[in-house]
Amino acid sequence: MVKAATGSLAQMSESSAQTLVQTALLSALNRVIAAGELTAPLPTEINLDRPKNREHGDYATSVALALAKSAGMQPRAVAELIVKSLTENDLLTAAGISKVEIAGPGFINITLDTASQGAVVIEILKNAKKFGHGKWLSDKKINLEFVSANPTGPLHLGHTRWAAVGDALGRVLSAAGADVIREFYINDRGNQMDLFGASIRAVAIGKDRPEDGYHGEYIADLAAEISKSNPEFLKLSEDEAIAAFRDAGYKLQLKQQQSVLDNFGTHFDIWFSEKSLYEKDFFHHSLEKLKSQGHVFESENATWLRTTDFGDDKDRVIIKSDGSFAYFASDTAYYVNKRERGFNLCIYMVGADHHGYVGRLKAIAACAGDDPEINIEVLIGQMVKIMEGGEELKLSKRAGTIITLEELVEKVGVDAARYTLIRYPTDTPMVMDVDLLRKNTNENPVYYVQYAHARICAVLRNAKEFGIKYGADAYQAALLSHERERELIGLLAEFPRVVQGAAEMREPHRVARYAEELAGVYHRFYNDCRVLPLGDEKATELNSARATLCLATAQVISNALDLLGVSAPEKM
């Protein structure tokens, strides 16, 4: 778990170029309003954008457009007042601004002076792995639940998307200062488990598996392994044998899932057993809690939760009329359990085929007396298809149904699989092209980004060999005034905002897209700005400054990839 931001980080965010500019603008605006030249509410924050067009400067704000209406003035007139105030009150120099312009309908475009803009490189080197981290979500204690597969078979493609995205989201949330526990909910009770046990037993004794049982090849493997180490199981009565095979199979299968996830770089803090919700009478404790909120009722011999009180389509049965627990019973108890463990935000990542659950999950929170807008979030992952040789792969030898996580990794490797799954928003269905993921070209974004990192490492190895000094001590920000250098530095400075956005919107794909953009900007810089001296040239301070910029860029690419759980190789 990542600790909350340190003092130096806090300092960093207070002194970053963006913040200095925002402060200056706010101050200028404040004075204009105080002087009575403008009648408008003072905004709490000035929205700074990076203009798409480089001619519009390093930052732009539309604050004048936003205020024009309430001020009853033309937007450009408001902008002029702000700019005049900036200049007359001598706020520009302190904020590191070299140029302010009013453009278009009333945008204020701001250009930083080179030295001030380049200062971020020092911050990156100083904070190293922590650059981009912050404490935006430090008030959140998050339970992040994902994958949560049944322990009755291998993990398939749908699980794989969450294994990658959930893990990345966990990293991003931690980087944003949240206290995050990653949890895997094991559905280790109910009919499915019994069917699983019956399927293994059937194979072990050479009978046909139940019609609605499990039919993958792995069942036979489990049956063979269990029969070999527990020959006595074969002599048990049917019921006893089913239970014995079920429990033994469960252990092996869970272990297999754990090892596959481990190999995939996805880590869980807690493996939570559904069955454990029924131990020590916890379930009844949770039911009492719900009852005390007044949304539990009895009808037709069953116990229900009136989820329709909170927008669900229909009320849900908790205890069936035969006295057994509905699956939903576990959902209610599990939610109560999470809250009692102190989480103020429970995030569920579920597949699109379960999106009908969103309403009832949110209703559970509301029925428990919580605010479903605050304490619970359900993220939906759309389907993943996989193509190879122009055709959709549907059958897995192993699982009997669809491609497994393990098979995907065998085909394309961990980095390519993870990266590809993460770089799309999860509410979009996606298609993975195995042939493309095997290519080592920039059709394959993961290589594009990794290559940029490896390339920088090569440059820095050479720099070292040539005795060129680089690092914070050898860095003179004012020397980096080339358009490509400014572009690169400007984008490096954006990284913390990207992390913040990815965390707040629960969209780790933003980090991947940023990494791709950064790699592209670096490649262009590399092409136009020679880092090392040519031939017999003597090394200059510019060589040192550029090499230092390279070092900072490698750090940020590495930090971004780290948030995705993808490696940043030094050589390729």
Add this chain to the structure above:
RNA sequence: GCGCCUGUAGCUCAGUCGGAUAGAGCGAAUGCCUUCUAAGCAUUAGGUCGCAGGUUCGAUUCCUGCCAGGCGCGCCA
């Protein structure tokens, strides 16, 4: 029928808490390595942002309706 998601370049997709001339990769055409990793870079070409209204200084972005596609609507788990 009801609910959720999606519709952006020939293809795969970004962008959308409202902002200036809508982006990237691939595919197509043409250039750049006797000097840092060419797994790279540059130029050109390509668009009714599904359709129609509304909200306003401004809409691909927000609202409504429609069209098309995907998924879901159990006392299953």
